[in-house]
C-alpha cells in the first residue's frame with residue numbers, strides 16, 4: 001500500500017476517529033470522498049471519519065486521486081483494506097456485480113460496510129449479502145446502503161409529514177426517475193452490461209424511487225401488478241476505458257477500432273404496484289426520457305394532503321393541505337432550507353441553497369453517528385432494508401418477462 005503521510009493508529013470501536021477505506025474512484029468515489037471529508041465540518045460527531053485508504057485499479061490514477069481528495073494511502077488491491085487496522089468501515093463504490101464479493105469479504109474481516117445501491121445486481125447476490133450482514137451484526141459489525149436521496153431535506157421532511165399523520169391515509173404514490181444520457185452515442189459502459197450491472201435504468205433509477213417511496217410512506221410494497229421492460233438501443237460502441245462519467249464522456253475507443261456490442265440491460269422499466277396499507281403506485285425509470293436530465297420525481301396523495309418532490313428543484317417540497325377550508329387550498333412551495341427542516345440547519349442560513357453532495361455528506365455523518373452508538377437524523381437503510389427494495393426490483397422484472405403479477409412473498413424467503 002502506498003503511503004502519503006499515514007500515521008499508524010490502533011483501531012478502536014468505542015472511541016477515536018473512524019478509519020474509512022474506499023473502493024472505487026470515479027463518480028461515487030468522488031461523491032463519497034467529499035462526504036467523508038466534510039461530514040465532521042458540518043456535523044458535530046462523537047467520532048469523526050478519517051480517510052485512511054482508497055483502493056482503485058490503476059496505480060498512478062489511484063495515487064493522484066488519493067492526494068487530490070485527501071486519502072492518506074492508496075492501493076490497487078482492495079483486499080489490502082481487509083487487513084488494514086486503520087480501516088474500520090469500507091465504502092464499496094464499485095459496479096453492482098462487485099458489491100457482494102467485496103461487502104461479504106469486508107464483513108467477514110470485521111469491517112462495517114457502506115455499500116452503494118442497488119444492494120446487488122441480482123437477488124441471489126443480495127441474499128448472500130443479507131446473510132453475511134446478519135452474521136456480522138451478531139459481532140457488532142454494521143451495514144449501510146447509500147440511498148442518498150432520503151437525506152435531501154425535502155424528502156426527509158416529506159417522510160416526517162407522513163409519519164406525523166399530515167397526509168392521513170395514502171391513496172397514490174406516483175414516482176418516476178427520468179434521465180436522457182442513454183442515447184445511441186453512449187458507449188457500452190458497465191451500466192449496459194447485464195453481467196456487471198444486473199439491470200439498466202431499473203436497478204440504477206427505479207431502485208432510488210422504490211427506496212424513497214418506502215421511506216416516505218413508511219409502508220412496504222406487497223405486489224407488482226404489471227410491468228414493461230424495454231431496450232431501445234440494442235448495440236453500443238465497445239470502448240477500452242470508460243472515461244469515468246455516467247454518459248461515458250471521455251471514453252477511449254477500443255484498440256480494435258469501431259466495434260459494437262450488445263446492450264444486455266433495459267433502457268426503461270415502468271411498473272404498477274400495491275402497498276400493504278392499500279395505496280396503489282406507479283414507478284417509471286428511463287435513460288431515454290429526452291429533456292429530463294436527472295428528474296427524480298415523487299408525488300404522494302393522501303386524504304388530508306399531498307406532497308410533490310422533484311430533484312431538479314431539490315431544495316423545495318410542494319405541499320397541498322387538504323384540511324384547510326376549500327377557499328384557502330392550493331399548492332405551496334416550501335423552501336426546505338430552514339433550520340427546522342431535517343439536515344438543513346447543518347449547512348447554511350435559510351434559503352442559501354444546498355446541492356447534490358449534501359445528501360452524501362449528511363449520510364456519511366449519520367453513518368458515523370450510528371457507529372458511535374447514536375441515532376441518524378432519519379432512518380438509514382442497512383442491507384436488510386435495501387433487500388426489500390431489491391425484492392421489488394426483482395418482482396418488476398419477473399412481472400415484465402413473465403407477463404403476470406408477482407407478489408413480494410414469492411421472493412423474500414431465504
Ligand SMILES: NC(=O)c1ccc[n+]([C@@H]2O[C@H](COP(=O)([O-])OP(=O)(O)OC[C@H]3O[C@@H](n4cnc5c(N)ncnc54)[C@H](O)[C@@H]3O)[C@@H](O)[C@H]2O)c1
Nearest residue numbers: 024025026027028029056057093094095096116117118244
Ligand atoms: N447513490 C447514487 O445516487 C449513485 C449514483 C451513481 C452510481 N451509484 C452506484 O455506485 C456504484 C458505482 O457507480 P459509479 O457511477 O461510481 O461507477 P463508475 O464507473 O464511475 O466508477 C466505478 C469505480 O469502480 C472501480 N472498479 C471497478 N472494478 C473494480 C475492481 N475490480 N476493483 C477495484 N475497483 C474497481 C472503477 O475503477 C471505478 O473507479 C454502482 O453501484 C452504482 O449503481 C449510486
